[in-house]
Amino acid sequence: xxxxxxxxxxxxxxxxxxxxxxxxxxxxxxxxxxxxxxxxxxxxxxxxxxxxxxxxxxxxxxxxxxxxxxxxxxxxxxxxxxxxxxxxxxxxxxxxxxxxxxxxxxxxxxxxxxxxxxxxxxxxxxxxxxxxxxxxxxxxxxxxxxxxxxxxxxxxxxxxxxxxxxxxxxxxxxxxxxxxxxxxxxxxxxxxxxxxxxxxxxxxxxxxxxxxxxxxxxxxxxxxxxxxxxxxxxxxxxxxxxxxxxxxxxxxxxxxxxxxxxxxxxxxxxxxxxxxxxxxxxxxxxxxxxxxxxxxxxxxxxxxxxxxxxxxxxxxxxxxxxxxxxxxxxxxxxxxxxxxxxxxxxxxxxxxxxxxxxxxxxxxxxxxxxxxxxxxxxxxxxxxxxxxxxxxxxxxxxxxxxxxxxxxxxxxxxxxxxxxxxxxxxxxxxxxxxxxxxxxxxxxxxxxxxxxxx
Numbered sequence: 162x163x164x165x166x167x168x169x170x171x172x173x174x175x176x177x178x179x180x181x182x183x184x185x186x187x188x189x190x191x192x193x194x195x196x197x198x199x200x201x202x203x204x205x206x207x208x209x210x211x212x213x214x215x216x217x218x219x220x221x222x223x224x225x226x227x228x229x230x231x232x233x234x235x236x237x238x239x240x241x242x243x244x245x246x247x248x249x250x251x252x253x254x255x256x257x258x259x260x261x262x263x264x265x266x267x268x269x270x271x272x273x274x275x276x277x278x279x280x281x282x283x284x285x286x287x288x289x290x291x292x293x294x295x296x297x298x299x300x301x302x303x304x305x306x307x308x309x310x311x312x313x314x315x316x317x318x319x320x321x322x323x324x325x326x327x328x329x330x331x332x333x334x335x336x337x338x339x340x341x342x343x344x345x346x347x348x349x350x351x352x353x354x355x356x357x358x359x360x361x362x363x364x365x366x367x368x369x370x371x372x373x374x375x376x377x378x379x380x381x382x383x384x385x386x387x388x389x390x391x392x393x394x395x396x397x398x399x400x401x402x403x404x405x406x407x408x409x410x411x412x413x414x415x416x417x418x419x420x421x422x423x424x425x426x427x428x429x430x431x432x433x434x435x436x437x438x439x440x441x442x443x444x445x446x447x448x449x450x451x452x453x454x455x456x457x458x459x460x461x462x463x464x465x466x467x468x469x470x471x472x473x474x475x476x477x478x479x480x481x482x483x484x485x486x487x488x489x490x491x492x493x494x495x496x497x498x499x500x501x502x503x504x505x506x507x508x509x510x511x512x513x514x515x516x517x518x519x520x521x522x523x524x525x526x527x528x529x530x531x532x533x534x535x536x537x538x539x540x541x542x543x544x545x546x547x548x549x550x551x552x553x554x555x556x557x558x559x560x561x562x563x564x565x566x567x568x569x570x571x572x573x574x575x576x577x578x579x580x581x582x583x584x585x586x587x588x589x590x591x592x593x594x595x596x597x598x599x600x601x602x603x604x605x606x607x608x609x610x611x612x613x614x615x
Contacts, residue, residue, distance in 0.1 A: 193319030201327035218571035223275035227282035229561030236554025237395035254284030259363035266356035317478030328467030330354030402555035411541025412559035420566025421586035432579035433466035473527035480531025494601030508587035543605035
């Protein structure tokens with residue numbers, strides 16, 4: 162092959178990789194939007210079904226427990242059938258979950274809401290197990306941190322839009338403070354909003370299903386070739402993942418990170434709406450009135466607080482855009498240590514200082530959450546002795562932290578209040594800082610599948 166032919170082949174391969182990466186990044190946006198709808202949904206079901214904080218947090222638990230149950234089956238599915246068929250299976254499962262949510266909204270049955278969220282999240286689990294290592298693999302291995310963080314930036318754009326639209330649809334007229342009553346008219350309107358949201362999400366996922374079906378050749382041509390003649394079972398993947406110390410450490414880090422991030426996000430509207438923070442203050446409207454709206458009544462309503470949650474996720478979006486640049490210049494482990502330390506300090510400010518300013522401080526935690534997931538993921542892939550499918554399966558299983566920690570923060574907030582309950586996420590961030598320091602001291606290793614190379 163002459164030099165010009167080699168250059169043309171290289172250029173075509175690079176174009177395919179870029180096109181495949183763009184297709185995968187669209188999926189990151191979609192699951193970010195769907196996942197962040199859980200935040201206003203927790204506040205809505207608390208009012209609609211007259212639930213305690215812990216009972217309302219079962220919505221988050223039903224969603225995130227799917228990661229604990231489905232990640233290794235998803236990894237086995239991907240190991241056997243590879244990325245594209247697995248992604249198409251994931252999108253089909255998500256459509257089924259949306260249909261259950263539509264039934265739940267029309268029948269007004271909370272257990273059916275939980276079933277719908279679990280089914281929807283099962284599809285998203287398969288999507289995450291496939292898409293995270295795929296985004297890392299599509300291009301120069303040395304830039305895997307950058308690519309995954311860049312894709313997560315679009316994921317964050319989805320999580321920014323979700324609370325805005327969800328609060329608008331789910332929370333109009335809904336109040337959950339002691340002594341307030343949700344009327345039948347408000348309840349019907351909130352359920353109608355849930356119905357409308359998941360109807361349009363169902364349409365979006367169907368569109369993505371067709372989009373990815375037509376993009377399948379581009380993705381297949383761009384991914385590294387799979388080993389021939391070797392099919393990996395789920396048991397083998399689990400054994401391999403649990404044999405790697407760094408896969409286990411990374412799994413614990415993901416468990417704590419997702420648990421802390423989701424716990425803060427799902428409690429945020431209730432936290433901001435509480436009288437100790439913004440419930441009796443108009444101060445936030447001077448800064449965030451453009452996004453929260455203002456119904457003219459004194460203090461911040463639950464719907465206004467729900468819209469402000471978008472700023473928490475918007476901070477993560479901005480942080481990931483900035484982080485994509487920083488990660489091209491600075492050590493990933495050092496940046497992770499810095500961001501986790503700052504997040505812990507912000508939580509401790511809310512716990513020990515409180516007041517109106519604590520609302521602004523709590524929202525800013527999202528900025529420092531920004532790079533945590535993609536950096537923990539890639540740091541672990543680089544150091545794990547297990548294959549990428551096994552490590553990714555364990556890391557995505559560990560997202561079950563989003564089912565466990567929010568439930569406990571719901572119990573804690575019911576006992577000591579929303580502000581003091583942030584002591585639990587603070588402890589998670591301190592542990593993550595320790596993980597980052599340890600990762601910085603441990604050498605990365607060569608990964609044969611080509612996912613990460615140092």
